[in-house]
Amino acid sequence: MKNEIKVLLLGTGESGKTTVVKQMQILYKDGFNKKTQILFRDAIRNNLKKFIELLLEAVDRLELKLKKSNKIIAETFTQLNSSSEQENILSKKMVHCIVTLWSDPALKTAYKNRFTFQIPDNANVYLDNTLEISKHGYIPNNQDILGCRIPTTGINEISFHVKNFIWTIIDVGGQRNERRKWIHQFEEVLLLIFIVAINEYNQRLFEDETVNRLQESLKLFTKMVNNEYFRHKNCILLFNKMDLFEEKISKYDLNGCFPDYKSGLDCDDALLFITKKFKKPSKNSKRKIYLHKSCATNTQNIKSIFYSVKEIVTQEFINQLSFL
Ligand SMILES: Nc1nc2c(ncn2[C@@H]2O[C@H](COP(=O)(O)OP(=O)(O)OP(=O)(O)O)[C@@H](O)[C@H]2O)c(=O)[nH]1
Numbered sequence: 267m268k269n270e271i272k273v274l275l276l277g278t279g280e281s282g283k284t285t286v287v288k289q290m291q292i293l294y295k296d297g298f299n300k301k302t303q304i305l306f307r308d309a310i311r312n313n314l315k316k317f318i319e320l321l322l323e324a325v326d327r328l329e330l331k332l333k334k335s336n337k338i339i340a341e342t343f344t345q346l347n348s349s350s351e352q353e354n355i356l357s358k359k360m361v362h363c364i365v366t367l368w369s370d371p372a373l374k375t376a377y378k379n380r381f382t383f384q385i386p387d388n389a390n391v392y393l394d395n396t397l398e399i400s401k402h403g404y405i406p407n408n409q410d411i412l413g414c415r416i417p418t419t420g421i422n423e424i425s426f427h428v429k430n431f432i433w434t435i436i437d438v439g440g441q442r443n444e445r446r447k448w449i450h451q452f453e454e455v456l457l458l459i460f461i462v463a464i465n466e467y468n469q470r471l472f473e474d475e476t477v478n479r480l481q482e483s484l485k486l487f488t489k490m491v492n493n494e495y496f497r498h499k500n501c502i503l504l505f506n507k508m509d510l511f512e513e514k515i516s517k518y519d520l521n522g523c524f525p526d527y528k529s530g531l532d533c534d535d536a537l538l539f540i541t542k543k544f545k546k547p548s549k550n551s552k553r554k555i556y557l558h559k560s561c562a563t564n565t566q567n568i569k570s571i572f573y574s575v576k577e578i579v580t581q582e583f584i585n586q587l588s589f590l
């Protein structure tokens with residue numbers, strides 16, 4: 267008997283799939299080795315420059331005004347950023363530019379309006395810690411790594427033992443051009459976990475800025491949940507980025523994404539509405555869709571969700587065997 271349980275993570279780009287896999291690495295393997303830490307350290311440092319570049323572009327687009335004294339700093343930043351400054355190393359001059367620009371009210375206003383352009387939601391956490399990150403001996407901790415985004419291309423797998431089972435979790439790239447690779451993974455999957463970043467209801471797709479992110483996610487879920495490979499299988503639906511959703515929902519109306527939503531800035535009503543939208547597309551009324559709300563960057567939260575997923579899946583595995 268082969269005791270392998272295959273789980274496939276699906277969802278649009280930036281929904282949190284790889285973050286869940288990183289949590290598995292922390293919870294069920296031995297965390298991140300030195301090589302991985304260095305890879306993320308470099309990504310985090312490069313991201314700092316990228317974030318300032320994106321914010322300066324947004325300042326221009328939104329017609330915001332930098333402080334007079336910071337105009338020259340912005341020019342220096344742009345020069346350094348486009349020059350042959352060694353990648354992955356932040357020079358003193360560069361750090362000064364990043365820290366000064368990030369404290370400029372125009373960049374802060376641009377960041378508040380980040381739903382109008384493409385920048386990760388947690389860019390502020392890294393920008394606030396520029397001095398620490400630029401230090402010679404800086405090694406990112408688990409939380410730094412969980413928060414750092416590197417879009418997935420291709421397919422990644424992680425396998426680990428829990429009791430008598432080998433779990434293999436398959437992580438795919440969620441952006442549109444990655445999705446044609448998904449089909450090769452569908453066979454032998456016992457469980458589909460579909461991840462939705464529900465805070466993205468007022469954001470546009472990275473790949474196509476005319477498309478609302480949550481609408482895209484709902485469309486993709488509808489397609490996957492009725493796919494011939496999965497339509498008879500139970501499925502876990504993760505409403506992820508709950509922390510960001512709770513923060514946002516009191517300020518931005520869900521009505522902008524779903525015009526038939528009329529309950530205003532209420533977290534519970536909005537959540538219930540989104541839940542109904544996602545429960546509706548499944549054409550098989552017998553199969554179960556288990557819904558969990560998650561914050562994938564929170565290790566304890568993912569640990570407890572995985573605990574209940576384990577119960578469901580192990581039972582399904584046993585049921586399947588009894589049919590053999
Ligand atoms: N605040 C917060 N950030 C999250 C949460 N889940 C994921 N993130 C962040 O969201 C970003 C995107 O997460 P990823 O795990 O890379 O998303 P993905 O689904 O693998 O994206 P692709 O590889 O492009 O398909 C990362 O910076 C994560 O740290 C969450 O629940 N809360």
Ligand SMILES: [Mg+2]
Nearest residue numbers: 283284417418
């Ligand atoms: Mg990924």
